[in-house]
Amino acid sequence: MSWDGYVAGWSGSHDGYDPRHAGPLLRKWLRAAFRVGGVLARFGARPAYAMTVAVACALLVPLCAVRGGSWPALAALFLLLGLAADTIGQTLSVLLGRTSRLGSFYRCLLDRLTEVCWLVALAGVGAQRTLLLACAAMVWLHEYIRARAGAVGLRAAGSATIGDRPTRAWLTLLALLLAAAATAQVGADLAAGIVTMVLVLWFSLAVLGLGQLLTVVRKVLT
Numbered sequence: 001m002s003w004d005g006y007v008a009g010w011s012g013s014h015d016g017y018d019p020r021h022a023g024p025l026l027r028k029w030l031r032a033a034f035r036v037g038g039v040l041a042r043f044g045a046r047p048a049y050a051m052t053v054a055v056a057c058a059l060l061v062p063l064c065a066v067r068g069g070s071w072p073a074l075a076a077l078f079l080l081l082g083l084a085a086d087t088i089g090q091t092l093s094v095l096l097g098r099t100s101r102l103g104s105f106y107r108c109l110l111d112r113l114t115e116v117c118w119l120v121a122l123a124g125v126g127a128q129r130t131l132l133l134a135c136a137a138m139v140w141l142h143e144y145i146r147a148r149a150g151a152v153g154l155r156a157a158g159s160a161t162i163g164d165r166p167t168r169a170w171l172t173l174l175a176l177l178l179a180a181a182a183t184a185q186v187g188a189d190l191a192a193g194i195v196t197m198v199l200v201l202w203f204s205l206a207v208l209g210l211g212q213l214l215t216v217v218r219k220v221l222t
Helices: 003-013 024-042 047-065 071-095 101-124 129-151 165-185 188-221
Strands: none
Touching (some): 003 024, 003 071, 024 071, 047 071, 047 165, 071 101, 101 129, 101 165, 129 188, 165 188
């Protein structure tokens, strides 16, 4: 399959979202997934294989993070590997013509599972628990409003905000790497403080993103 054919398939399975209009980092990420997915498809790989790897990586993130020391850095690596596996799984679905509503449903479940694992990992390196619960609540509210709006006609491609999952992923990655560095240089107390500060940023962006989403919903559905 050519890149243009892949883009058309991706757009069709992602509610009309065209990756050619994404930011440069996301475009490079998807092009890399396209190349890797093409190679894996020729060797008989299936989307379910990639999803299994993504689930395993998600579960390893908190298991590594709670060990403290430099282990959060390994947790960050598993986070990246899980994101890559998820993207490659979606790429394989497009390349092999196996996109379906059931597959989209499973990916949504995987997204929520991974975010629960990320929050548990941040709790394991000492993040403030009340703030963690507030961030979890904002994630749930954000995704619930998007799902309800989608049910009445709002396209997912038009509801992207600053508080979406990619932002949450990069903030979690940053928090884990900073926690590992701070623990190595000073101690666990500094790591906990840094992670809590990153969560404050997470919550702030989530609030802004929720405001963006509600504004879009009101404009589109009025």
